[in-house]
Amino acid sequence: MTRLRFAACLALLAAVAGAAPLRAGPVDDARLKAADGDAADWLLPGRDYGGRRFSPISSIDRTSVKRLAPKWIYQTGYAATFQTSPVVADGVMYLTAPFSHVMAVDAATGRELWRYEHKSKAKKLCCGPANRGASLGYGKVFVATVDAPRRARPGDRQGGVGPPAHRRRRRGGARRGPRDARER
Numbered sequence: 001m002t003r004l005r006f007a008a009c010l011a012l013l014a015a016v017a018g019a020a021p022l023r024a025g026p027v028d029d030a031r032l033k034a035a036d037g038d039a040a041d042w043l044l045p046g047r048d049y050g051g052r053r054f055s056p057i058s059s060i061d062r063t064s065v066k067r068l069a070p071k072w073i074y075q076t077g078y079a080a081t082f083q084t085s086p087v088v089a090d091g092v093m094y095l096t097a098p099f100s101h102v103m104a105v106d107a108a109t110g111r112e113l114w115r116y117e118h119k120s121k122a123k124k125l126c127c128g129p130a131n132r133g134a135s136l137g138y139g140k141v142f143v144a145t146v147d148a149p150r151r152a153r154p155g156d157r158q159g160g161v162g163p164p165a166h167r168r169r170r171r172g173g174a175r176r177g178p179r180d181a182r183e184r
Contacts (some may be wrong), residue, residue, distance in 0.1 A: 027043060031043065096131050
C-alpha cells in the first residue's frame with residue numbers, strides 16, 4: 001500500500017472514530033457480528049464479515065469527500081511494506097507495522113497509547129516483513145507474527161496455537177472437513 005493510500009485510509013478511519021470517546025467496550029462475538037451497523041467503529045479489517053469496506057457515515061458522500069483531509073499523521077518508524085487495514089474500537093486505532101509490531105493510537109488525535117515490539121526468532125523470513133494486521137476480541141489484540149510456524153500440530157506447544165484441523169483451508173480456499181484432516 002502506498003503512503004498516500006495509507007494516509008487516506010488513516011484519514012477515513014480517523015473520521016469514523018474521531019467523535020468516539022476513549023472507552024473500553026467489550027469486543028465479543030455479538031459486537032463483531034453486528035459490526036456493519038456500528039457507524040462509530042471499524043472492528044474488522046473489511047469493516048464487517050462481508051468485507052464490504054464501506055462506511056455508513058452519511059456525512060461523507062460524493063460531494064463532501066473532496067473536503068476530507070488528514071487531521072494527523074502517525075509515523076510508525078518502520079520503512080517497509082504496509083499491507084493491512086487498521087481496526088478501530090471505541091476511539092482507539094490498532095495498526096500493525098512490518099515485522100509484526102502493533103501500535104494503539106488515539107483515533108481522534110493520533111497520540112500513541114502503547115506499542116508492542118515483536119522480537120522475531122526467525123533468521124530468515126520466507127515472504128518479507130508484511131503481516132495480516134490486527135484482530136480484536138475479548139479484551140485482547142491478536143496478530144499473527146511473521147515468524148510463526150506455517151502449521152501447528154495438535155498438542156505441539158512449541159509451534160504455537162493453530163486452527164483446528166477441520167478449519168484449515170486448502171490452497172483454493174475450500175474448507176477442510178474432518179475427513180480431509182484424517183487423510184493427511
